[in-house]
Amino acid sequence: MLQINxxxxxxxxxxxxxxxxxxxxxxxxxxxxxxxxxxxALQLELETLQSKVNSHSKTIGQLIAKGQKEEAENAxxxxxxxxxxxxxxxxxxxxxxxLLLHELVKLPNLPSDKVPAGKTPEDxxxxxxxxxxxxxxxxxxxxxxxxxxxxxxxxxxxxxxxGSGFPLYKGQGARLQRALVQYFLDxxxxxxxxxxxxxxxxxxxxxxxxxxxxDKEGQMYYMPADNFYMIPTSExxxxxxxxxxxxxxxxxxxxxxxxxxxxxxxxxxxxxxxRGLNRVHQFEKVEIVQLAHPGKSYDALEExxxxxxxxxxxLELPYRILKLCGGDMSFTSALTYDxxxxxxxxxxxxxxxxxxxxxxxxxxxAKIRFKDQNGKNQLLHTLNGSALALPRxxxxxxxxxxxxxxIALPGVLHSYFxxxxxx
RNA sequence: GGAGAGAUGCCAGAGUGGUUGAAUGGGACGGUCUCGAAAACCGUUGUACUCGCAAGGGUACCCAGGGUUCGAAUCCCUGUCUCUCCGCCA
Numbered sequence: 001m002l003q004i005n006x007x008x009x010x011x012x013x014x015x016x017x018x019x020x021x022x023x024x025x026x027x028x029x030x031x032x033x034x035x036x037x038x039x040x041a042l043q044l045e046l047e048t049l050q051s052k053v054n055s056h057s058k059t060i061g062q063l064i065a066k067g068q069k070e071e072a073e074n075a076x077x078x079x080x081x082x083x084x085x086x087x088x089x090x091x092x093x094x095x096x097x098x099l100l101l102h103e104l105v106k107l108p109n110l111p112s113d114k115v116p117a118g119k120t121p122e123d124x125x126x127x128x129x130x131x132x133x134x135x136x137x138x139x140x141x142x143x144x145x146x147x148x149x150x151x152x153x154x155x156x157x158x159x160x161x162x163g164s165g166f167p168l169y170k171g172q173g174a175r176l177q178r179a180l181v182q183y184f185l186d187x188x189x190x191x192x193x194x195x196x197x198x199x200x201x202x203x204x205x206x207x208x209x210x211x212x213x214x215d216k217e218g219q220m221y222y223m224p225a226d227n228f229y230m231i232p233t234s235e236x237x238x239x240x241x242x243x244x245x246x247x248x249x250x251x252x253x254x255x256x257x258x259x260x261x262x263x264x265x266x267x268x269x270x271x272x273x274x275r276g277l278n279r280v281h282q283f284e285k286v287e288i289v290q291l292a293h294p295g296k297s298y299d300a301l302e303e304x305x306x307x308x309x310x311x312x313x314x315l316e317l318p319y320r321i322l323k324l325c326g327g328d329m330s331f332t333s334a335l336t337y338d339x340x341x342x343x344x345x346x347x348x349x350x351x352x353x354x355x356x357x358x359x360x361x362x363x364x365x366a367k368i369r370f371k372d373q374n375g376k377n378q379l380l381h382t383l384n385g386s387a388l389a390l391p392r393x394x395x396x397x398x399x400x401x402x403x404x405x406x407i408a409l410p411g412v413l414h415s416y417f418x419x420x421x422x423x
Numbered sequence: 424g425g426a427g428a429g430a431u432g433c434c435a436g437a438g439u440g441g442u443u444g445a446a447u448g449g450g451a452c453g454g455u456c457u458c459g460a461a462a463a464c465c466g467u468u469g470u471a472c473u474c475g476c477a478a479g480g481g482u483a484c485c486c487a488g489g490g491u492u493c494g495a496a497u498c499c500c501u502g503u504c505u506c507u508c509c510g511c512c513a
Contacts, residue, residue, distance in 0.1 A: 043473060047482040054482090057494040061441040064493095076493045083493085246470095375452095377470080 001211075001365040002107050003379075004036055004100075017110035020117055020326035028103055035100040042096055046089040053082050105214065109361040111326050112298075112335040118325025125325065127337065130309065131318035134344050134400045142345040143395040144276030146402060147173065150423045153277070165266070165281035167391075172422050176397075177284055179416035180390055181259045184286035187311055188387055193257035193288055198237030200260055201228040206240040209366035211332045221263045234260035235384045238289045243366040246377055247291065252370060253300055254291040257387070259284065277391035278350065284390040290383045291368060294360065297381035298335075301357045304385050305337050308353050311387055316410040317396050318342040320349065334359040341392065345399035350392040355385030398422075 007014050007029065015026050056079050063072040116125050147153040152173025158166040169177050189195050207213040207229045212220060221230035231237060238256045247254065262285050277283075288307070292300040305321065312319045324336040333356040340349035360379040363369070369377045401408045406423035414420045 040473070043482080047473070050483085051481055053493080057492095058442060060493050065441080072493080079493050375468095 001105055001361065002109065003360065003364050004032070004104065007107075008033060008036070014110065018107070020111050020115060021108055021329060022119055022327040023108055025106065028106060032100065032103050032107070035096060035103065039093065039096045039100055042089060042093040046086060046093055049082050049086050049089065053079055053086070056082075108331040109334050109358060111329060111333075112357070112359070114298075114323070114335055115329065116323065116325045119327035120325075121328050123325040124322040124328055124338070127321040127323050128309075129318075129320040130313055131316065131342075133318045133342050136344050136400075136402070140345045140399070140402060142276065143343075143398045146398045146407065147276070150407065152176070152422065155276075163281070165279070167277070167280055167282070172419075176394065176413075176417060176422070177390060179413055179418075180388075180393065181284055181286060183413060183416045184311070184387055185257060185259055187314075188257035188286065188288055188307075191255075191307055193255040196234075196238060196241075196256055196258040198231075198234055198241075198258050198260060200231050200237075200263075201226075202231055202236050202240065203228060206236060206243065209243045210236045210239050210362055211365060212236060215331065219265050221265060230263035231260060232264050233262050233285060233386075234258040234287045235289055238287065239291075239362060239366065239368070239382055239384070242291060242368045242380075245368060247368075247370045247380065249293070249370050249372060252291065252293050252380070253296070254289075256289045257286060258289075259286045261285075262389075277395045280391055286387055288385050288387045291363075291380045292383060293370070294378065294381050297357050297359065297383060300381075300383055301335065301337075301355065304355050304383060308339055308355055308385055308387050312339060312341065312352070314410070314412045315393065315397070317393070317400065318344075319352075330354075330356070332356075332358050332361050334361065341396045343392075343396050343399050345402070346395075350396065352392045352396075353386040353388050356383060358382045358384075 002014075011029060011033065015029055018026055018029070056075055060072050060075045060079075063069075063075065116123065118124065141149065144155075147155075150172065152170055154168040154170055155164075158168035161168065185195055201223065204213065204227055207220065212229070212232065216232075220232055223229070237260075238258055241256070242254065262283050264281055266279055266281060288304060290297075290300050290304065309319070309321065319339055319341050322338045322340065324333075324338055329336050336354055336356040338351055339353035339355070341352050342348075343350050359381050362382045363379040368380050368382065370380050372378050397409065398407055401410075406421040408421050409417055409419075411420075
């Protein structure tokens with residue numbers, strides 16, 4: 001959520017920035033400012049009355065103490081009138097605040113100055129490419145065939161147990177998941193990230209704090225009996241660790257990593273994008289999150305990009321890094337780099353990580369702050385990225401490394417996997 | 424799931440209807456003393472919103488949400504969480 005004060009400071013700039021994100025409701029900005037003006041006026045009126053009630057009440061107390069009962073009774077009567085007005089104003093103010101918040105949460109984060117203009121993924125800017133694409137033989141198989149050939153992932157039985165998009169990993173397939181998670185966590189903690197194992201369900205306040213609610217409600221699995229949401233990413237519990245907290249400046253940046261399964265309803269997805277491991281309802285992911293000083297968040301972002309890049313390099317997968325254009329960025333992000341690996345058998349790029357700086361957008365809603373050197377509380381910047389999401393990494397590992405009778409695994413995984421190959 | 428106890432500032436912990444945004448202690452910060460430090464002493468030490476050019480005001484907040492009252496940290500209701508006991512259980 002954008003800070004209302006920042007919007008008010010430079011309305012023209014806010015509108016300009018929203019245009020880069022191709023936000024269709026620019027006029028919302030003016031509406032919000034009018035609502036905020038109303039709010040201020042109502043608040044002033046209300047507080048003036050409350051102030052009167054308070055001072056009268058004090059007087060009444062003193063009168064009673066002196067035994068002047070009649071004067072006290074008269075004073076009580078005069079307060080009753082204020083109380084009526086206060087009641088009405090309270091209702092109006094609450095309505096206005098609700099409306100203001102309702103509109104304010106509709107505004108996406110402002111893109112940073114570094115974000116290129118553009119509308120579709122074609123407008124994303126290629127930052128770097130790395131690794132080399134393998135030359136596969138004619139009869140190379142896509143991963144959905146390879147998993148059957150080696151009997152390592154069973155979608156049909158997963159569908160029987162739960163439903164479509166809930167893969168059942170088996171044997172070496174299950175072990176590969178464990179090996180990758182372990183490797184990623186070790187890699188992240190070696191870089192100074194503190195490892196967590198968070199709850200996989202969160203309450204409403206947490207889902208709201210990181211911005212999953214209210215706009216992405218339909219994408220989460222929901223448990224009505226307890227009002228819990230299954231996490232779509234461990235970013236949610238990790239970031240919410242510091243919700244409503246004030247961090248000491250010397251403890252910045254806060255660097256966290258966690259493995260978790262991720263649950264996504266993916267309502268509305270269809271077609272070849274969802275084939276095999278490309279899009280599933282439950283998948284494993286290791287996430288990195290940073291809470292950074294506002295002046296240092298873009299350095300932190302670059303650091304995270306390098307961190308993920310080296311990790312992909314160590315898996316010996318062909319990758320590329322894209323800087324997302326305004327139109328392809330998420331609602332909450334100020335700057336995002338996407339990491340894609342090349343799936344040789346599908347002959348397409350698959351997104352495996354997305355590293356973003358949210359600036360103060362999440363922190364404003366979740367009230368994540370630090371005390372600066374002047375003793376003033378300031379919002380932090382939040383950043384996160386995947387390091388890494390497993391399914392598409394697995395798809396590429398299988399496809400790109402397929403041999404006639406086995407699948408070769410990159411050297412870094414051998415000790416974790418207990419073998420150098422599948423099959 | 425059943426029974427009971429509790430939730431107050433950075434921490435501990437008073438406070439059971441009237442200048443209480445909150446005693447006291449600890450911590451932290453500033454100062455005095457000291458060559459320096461410790462000790463001692465003095466002082467400072469919440470957040471959000473809002474009015475104001477400023478100085479300086481106002482309002483709200485003692486888990487959360489309602490209620491009673493002229494007035495609530497204090498009384499009532501509901502919820503959440505924590506602890507203890509019982510039950511169940513990997």
